[in-house]
Amino acid sequence: MMSSKNFAIQCKGLSAGYDFKVLDEVNFSVAEGSLTAIVGPNGAGKSTLLKVLCGLLLPLAGELFVLGQPIKTNRDRLWVKREIAYLAQVQAPGKLPITVFDSVLLGRWGRYFSGIKMPSKTDRERVEEVLRLVGMEHLKDRDLRTLSGGQRQRAALARALVRDPQIMLMDEPTTYLDARAQAELINLIQILHQRLGITTIVVTHQLEKNWDFTSRWVIEEGKLNLC
């Protein structure tokens, strides 16, 4: 039997929510190095689960283990934020002028630099490496505002990877992308998963056919079931 140390994430009877419970006594585990899907309709509790796993929300009851560590206090939550990387839906271009390189560099904030501690040469070299990994080294000096949705999402993936995370959480990563960009991104995520072995959890309301998950969980009305 696997102990909590063999799991990247383990929830035992976990309840979470705000003034009311959204997740109700959830039992859920993700093996280290796996590519896991959590599928469910809107309002099923996906966002709340993500907030708990990201360290943005403490459980109301039950136990949560991340990389074998119990998460109980605000200090534990801060530790989780350092270990986990997060990839959201593709964002609108925004108005901030920023190069692809600088936007990826920001992914290392809080783990390698912050405040008056400036990014080091190692940080910059790591950004170059990750940009090569996602095939964006030729776009590193481009203004992020001028990229297509698919390119911006690849830059966001690089921003998540550059943190050297042990776990990657992806919230509907292919939403708002066209079919071609969706297929390219899914392919890239799966290649990187095989090559780097980072535990990856993809939360989505609809599974595209190109995915090849290790395990799939269905979330409905605050309950999670393996399928």
Place this chain on the structure above:
Amino acid sequence: MLMPLQIDWLSPLEIPIIRHAFFGLVLAGGMISLLGVIIITFNLSVIRFTLMHVGLLGAAVTMGLGLNPTTGAFILIMAVSVLMGSLGERINLSINAISGFFMTGSMGLAFIVLSRYQVRAMDIFGIFAGNILFLSKFDLILVALLGVLIVGIFFFFYREIQLVLLDKELATTLGVPVGRIRMLLFLLLGASMAISLRLVGALLVDSLILLPAMAALPLAKGLNSALVLTSIFGILSTSTGFLVALRYDLPVGASVAVVGCFFLMVSLVFQRRKVK
């Protein structure tokens, strides 16, 4: 027709009042204008408009009481900045709705106060148009301190501000204290609006805070270059505007606004060339 006064361009700067006004305006153009980058990238245009109206109410109340209008504007703007910053977090209302409440409420109250205390029309015009020549040495120090504070905050929290402006949700998941940074920016914005009211008046605050950033952002490649360009445009538009106003005997605020618009036009032409 505009006829130049028979004076050297720089000789009026030998007079202390004019020198204070010039340096106050140029300092504000070079440093306070940096907040324009935040206003535009963070979509805070409605807030700055609201704070302007709140400033009018503060000025109206203190004028009614026979006190210095800048003090009233400053106190009320700072109080509402804090209130709006925390209300946006606590209650689930959009910043536009909160702004609408404060903006219309302040304007209504300001007119009631002005009418009740029968404030003279010229004094009311003074709030709208500002009067930079009344800038004291103390005011000048205040502008310099605020400018240094703004530059310091950009220097020490550059990456954090960049993260919040890039993606608030991502910044939160990485552990950036988004709420505290937002409140800090609101406070700086409030203080800057209050000081700018004094310098160029309510109608032309944008020429000091917004126009330099609007001209800089289309040309900038990163936040760093946006800040540097904003500062350059701010210094150029305030100094040129001031000297032109002196030379041709024009209102300073209006002159700065027209020069600021000229730089914005030049920037947009350059941007079009870049796109082509």
